[in-house]
Amino acid sequence: MDRQECLSYLRNVATFELVAECKETRARAGLLHTAHGTVETPVFMPVGTQGTVKGLTQRDLADELDVRILLANTYHLYLRPGHELIRRMGGLHQFMSWPRAILTDSGGYQVFSLSGLRKITDGGVTFQSHLDGDRHVFTPESTVDVQMALGSDVMMVLDECPEYPVSHEYARESMERTLAWARAAFLHFRGKIAGQNTGQSLFPIVQGSMFPDLRRQCAEQVVALEADGYAIGGLSVGEPRPLSLEMVEATEPVLPSTRPRYAMGVGMPEELPEYVARGIDLMDCVLPSRNARNGCLFTSQGRVIIKHTRYKDDPRPVDEACGCYTCRTYSRAYLRHLFQAGEISYAVLATRHNIHRYLDIMREIRHAIVLGQFPKYLKAVRTVPVEVE
């Protein structure tokens, strides 16, 4: 690869640049360069399951919240409207009018959640659509094809995400299947892009349930794939939180520090700095948007459960320290009224706030890392109560 090819390559796949590292923890600040813009890490990715973050417009996400990367779900988009339709419409970025970066999962997680409706074989997984019961097959190769049709910047390999708890034996068997699928996915992907520049990166996933030895083994094997980044899956599946963090601690030293690490499906606001302290660069979770809709608002002082009677005539914003449109404009009393009345506008305003809160946390974390004050920040946030007092 000559210099020109190299620059072109760097512009078109997800490349990672380290900016600062914490001296006491494993935290680091970086830049993830994608074909759809640069993302400051550590980053939290809002979830746009069906090609939309529920209740927000793309302008809200870009202009107001300054989201740089979104997650979309391959399983949902594959079933409806279909990846071939999205390909015909110019890919997911164009289809949903989102010019910034997109990460898609492989759909594996959703399929494995369809207990009773799916069957695993070594070649892949057969499942029934939750929409109409139709039978479908996902293979390591087909999920790469689907994500290539979507045109996401970061694609994920098909993996098996075991429930918690499982035996060491099942966890090993499942982890080995995930590894074999990852190898098959990479072989297929590299075969398809040979000679072309698709601007897409594929990340393998470390599994191994709650067994540190399996996590380490899996990490060693996926690193051999020389990917642009690595994910840690199978967290937040019902295990106690210290165990999730322990699995990250077992995995992280094996992963190359020059590549971004993505902890899939985490976490609560108070967990974000904990994952970062253990070397995580990317996270995603439906919590800020789903909890918003259910009436749970995250603030710098803990959670506000908006339906509580105590807020019925509370003129204060959800979070006096928050600069989001919702907090700049509306009272807790008004939001409580909208929630009680079942108004869509409640979801719109609450989601905006919760996503803003998550992004604020990530900005605070990154700022602290860059300034060399992350250990102090970590200590301070550990004292914030869960609920507003």
Add this chain to the structure above:
Amino acid sequence: MDRQECLSYLRNVATFELVAECKETRARAGLLHTAHGTVETPVFMPVGTQGTVKGLTQRDLADELDVRILLANTYHLYLRPGHELIRRMGGLHQFMSWPRAILTDSGGYQVFSLSGLRKITDGGVTFQSHLDGDRHVFTPESTVDVQMALGSDVMMVLDECPEYPVSHEYARESMERTLAWARAAFLHFRGKIAGQNTGQSLFPIVQGSMFPDLRRQCAEQVVALEADGYAIGGLSVGEPRPLSLEMVEATEPVLPSTRPRYAMGVGMPEELPEYVARGIDLMDCVLPSRNARNGCLFTSQGRVIIKHTRYKDDPRPVDEACGCYTCRTYSRAYLRHLFQAGEISYAVLATRHNIHRYLDIMREIRHAIVLGQFPKYLKAVRTVPVEVE
């Protein structure tokens, strides 16, 4: 009243200024001055039943759509969160963070829709809440009190809105009750504001079902109240559309041309210019927002029923002639996908478009009146097909 008092009075109640009149039709362009800004008429008021236009933020309404006046429903706000709570929160403008004008209905229409759950007496109407079955009473006086607590710029008197069809005898009896209630409401309101400037106007309502003689009689009687404006109620209750327009034609010549006329609860996009041609200045309807949510989008070329398969890969905006955020940003294919997936974001984007379309129609109408081209405009819009071809 000296000059200073007069200016202060004009600043604080809804006063009306005629700007232009059509030479062939009864259409006119005007300015409605309220304590919360000036409204260009003819105007369409989006409906914010529970203190929010479903799916839109106040910023969307003010900054993007440039809505100058909203309608809110007294019945709903009285039941939840309660007018006394709203009064304590500084009134409805402050509670919902809406600095522009608000018109509230009296709640009568909603109460009369609760067939089986309400009972009319000469003193008012007893009804059961649709929320919890609790018994409540609305009187001409109490609905003024509730609206004074809300602090709306334009308040409506309690009226009886008979269903269609009713006998001439029932229509007369009902109309006379509405008249007696209007007189009681004005007596109460004027007694309460004596010596103070509340910045609120009260409009009486012309009823009389589909009988021109009753409409005329009712109009003559309400004009004697010397109100700041007059409403025509009891339209769009199931009657054929030519009959609604005929009722407006029977009423309008009786109303003073120096005061705004409000046709309550109308209408379809193609009806807006027809009402204006008959001398109407204000209209409101849930149609643009409700139909948006149900998948019916209004365009300059007719309706788009977004679920139709023909739109599944249609890359065009809903309306190529529309400048709203939705049309500037998203394709019919994407909106159809969001609709099919039941996404909140669909309602958000569709409502924005439909309200924008209604306001565009009103802008076109006003522009045509001011330029003396309204008859030509009316002729042209009468040829637009109902559905996109």
